[in-house]
Amino acid sequence: MNNTRKQLDRAQRESILGWGLILPAATIIGLLVLYPIIYNIYLSFFDTSLSGNNTFIGLRNYENVLFDPEFWKAVWTTLIYVVFTTVGTTVFGLIVALVMNKEFPLRGLVRSLLLLPYVAPVISVVFAWKFIFDPVNGLFMDLTVEKLGIFTERFNLIGTPSAAIWVTIIFSIWRNFPFTYLMILSRLQAIDKNLYEAADIDGCGGWSKFRFITLPEVYFVVGSIVLLRVIWNFNKFEDIFLLADNVEVLSVYTYFKAFTGSMEMGQGSSLAVIQFVLLIGFIIYYVKKVLKW
Amino acid sequence: MVKSKNISRKIGFYALVFFIVLFAIFPFIQMVSMSLKYQWDWGNPSLIPTQINIEAYKELLNIGQAEKNIPDSIKDLLDNTPDLTKDQRKAIIDKYKDSGNVFPFLKYFGNSLVLSLTAAFLSLCLSIFGAYSFSRLKYSGQSTIQRGVLFVYMFGGILLLIPLYKMASNLGLLSSQTGTFIALLVIYLVQTLPVSLYMLGNFFRTIPYSIEEAAMIEGSSRLGTIVRIIIPLSISSIVTVFIYSFMIAWNEYLYASIFLKGYTDIYTLPMGLRSLFVSKNAIWDRIMAASMLTAMPVIALFMTIQKNLVGGLSSGGVKG
Known part of the structure; x- marks a missing residue:
């Protein structure tokens, strides 16, 4: 009897301590993440003005957004961006992981160098990329116009939205492949070597070893990376805006809508809600179908 | 036969490694190269600057900027009149400071x-x-x-x-x-x-x-x-x-x-x-x-x- 009471006390004490330790962090997250999410939904039903007066307008913001062809263009642009960056990053990351899984001289140095795109601040690398595609001095135009003759004259590639999106996609692959390759590599190194030896005995070639051993083994890692990549790239702002602000994916579109011109924050809020709902919908679908949880 | 296949495979492999590394670090090389080039050198596609220019770094780090815009005649004056007090020197130098254009x-x-x-x-x-x-x-x-x-x-x-x-x-x-x-x-x-x-x-x-x-x-x-x-x-x-x-x-x-x-x-x-x-x-x-x-x-x-x-x-x- 005495003993159980003591244990209860101990559990209670642990509970109090647990809540006490998490409280400061939880409070801040509650006030600055959870509350804003709700506040954002609230704002999306109001016409907000700069003076701070909000008037309730029901679903009008959503109507305005959904009937705007610009919005659908932004959705389409986002879709292209997310699909191509995710597929590109994953495929390239897988190739690099397979290469880096082999022993070769200077591998340590190569590993360090490959980390650079991932760790360098975005702001410090976008200008180098802008320069490469600069119409006057850039290397890309020099290569494609003077050396290879693919284009007949120099033009501003990043200034053309339809071309700029491909630059942002390649930029994103460049920036994020190190993460993907590291994650896949650490899984590759955990594969049982006996599997490959057994395959050798059965006379399997390189491709079938890759297809029937490597690929199934990395399936779930790749699956999770794809999910993370989609979530992150769907909300991506800086990597696109700083390199080519004419590529209007949803986040850039929202940014312009809410903070430039007439500053339609109410519509901006409804855009954020729509973006969030799309994302959650995708996550639920993906987790059920691909990761089969 | 087998040997030559192995060698070409090896070459292919190293070419792949080289391509991956180049892709990863090329923008950085471009960055270093450009930061060291003079303006007249920008159009030059070569990554190695014709002449090294570290003026940009100096300007950003505020090294030697105080005396940059002082005409030579004034510099001579400052050098040859040792009896100027510190405050006077500073006043003269400040006059030539170009403060509006500097990126802080x-x-x-x-x-x-x-x-x-x-x-x-x-x-x-x-x-x-x-x-x-x-x-x-x-x-x-x-x-x-x-x-x-x-x-x-x-x-x-x-x-x-x-x-x-x-x-x-x-x-x-x-x-x-x-x-x-x-x-x-x-x-x-x-x-x-x-x-x-x-x-x-x-x-x-x-x-x-x-x-x-x-x-x-x-x-x-x-x-x-x-x-x-x-x-x-x-x-x-x-x-x-x-x-x-x-x-x-x-x-x-x-x-x-x-x-x-x-x-x-x-x-x-x-x-x-x-x-x-x-x-x-x-x-x-x-x-x-x-x-x-x-x-x-x-x-x-x-x-x-x-x-x-x-x-x-x-x-x-x-x-x-």
């Missing part, structure tokens, strides 16, 4: 440093205790908190920008420079908090319970074991988490661009660089030199923790 790189660097260090430090303090709570104590609600952290981790950026901006402006924070700075600091804190909590939680779970139990049998309190056992045992992870948080704040542009509008005195580096790029044309050398100097601290920090990096990545230490 060091000031922005300082702003970014203060903001990122403070946010990362506060985030670390809060998350050490928070992560300990949900990873090593058992209580009702513990698993909800754990899942909540993961959920919050997905939020950020553009999804919270409008409400947070509205909240800050309703509180009147945005009408003063100090208020704006504090608002941005708190936002950076909350942006790094979920990552830090999640990573540290994963690290703490790997520490055996028996060590902690032994300390508690010796009479150490829970808080005592955190300070004396948990923190020293996970110091390398704590440093890693600190650097991650620092980097998130150091790189942030979206919130800075909205909140700092109009307060040029407290611009962070990303804001400063962007405004430098937008404001004037034909300043590639300065932009590239500034890019280099912005990237350096982060790259240096990462190289020091490279060993922990891979582990850190797989335990969730990533953003974007």
